Amino acid sequence: MPxxxxxxxxxxxxxxxxxxxxxxxxxxxxxxxPHKMLIFTESRQQWSxxxxxxxxxxxxxxxxxxxxxxxxRSLRETYGTHxxxxxxxxxxxxxxxxxxSVVARxxxxxxxxxTALVEFDHETQEIRVRKLATFNLDNSVSKMFxxxxxxxxxxxxxxxxxxxxxxxxx
Numbered sequence: 819m820p821x822x823x824x825x826x827x828x829x830x831x832x833x834x835x836x837x838x839x840x841x842x843x844x845x846x847x848x849x850x851x852p853h854k855m856l857i858f859t860e861s862r863q864q865w866s867x868x869x870x871x872x873x874x875x876x877x878x879x880x881x882x883x884x885x886x887x888x889x890x891r892s893l894r895e896t897y898g899t900h901x902x903x904x905x906x907x908x909x910x911x912x913x914x915x916x917x918x919s920v921v922a923r924x925x926x927x928x929x930x931x932x933t934a935l936v937e938f939d940h941e942t943q944e945i946r947v948r949k950l951a952t953f954n955l956d957n958s959v960s961k962m963f964x965x966x967x968x969x970x971x972x973x974x975x976x977x978x979x980x981x982x983x984x985x986x987x988x
């Protein structure tokens with residue numbers, strides 16, 4: 819059954835694609851602003867607004883008070899000997915899921931990576947974010963990869979090289 823989105827806080831207004839928080843139990847998220855997400859749960863059967871609490875600034879994690887999102891999303895077109903290509907201009911912030919855990923990854927301007935565990939409190943409708951790690955990733959891996967992320971381990975599967983980042987619990 820499709821999950822509909824209505825009202826002003828619609829999928830057209832979200833900052834990123836839908837995040838599969840826990841697809842088995844039909845829990846999905848949409849980032850709407852640096853401090854707000856819409857969460858769909860099986861029990862509610864609707865999108866509900868979740869907020870980062872006022873005391874939950876993400877300054878120490880990402881260097882901003884909320885999730886670092888850019889306002890300028892667009893498509894990039896290139897023309898060359900291989901024809902016409904269109905690619906999406908992606909944000910520095912990506913979300914990755916693994917079995918109900920959501921890991922946010924941000925690339926800093928100096929190419930460092932910061933990852934954080936994102937948890938949703940369904941009773942208070944709040945978003946809790948806990949920093950996991952800040953690390954450098956070799957260019958041979960960071961160009962094109964698939965990320966398998968968990969709170970304990972990040973595995974970057976690249977085209978030619980791969981990398982494993984072990985997360986130390988602090």
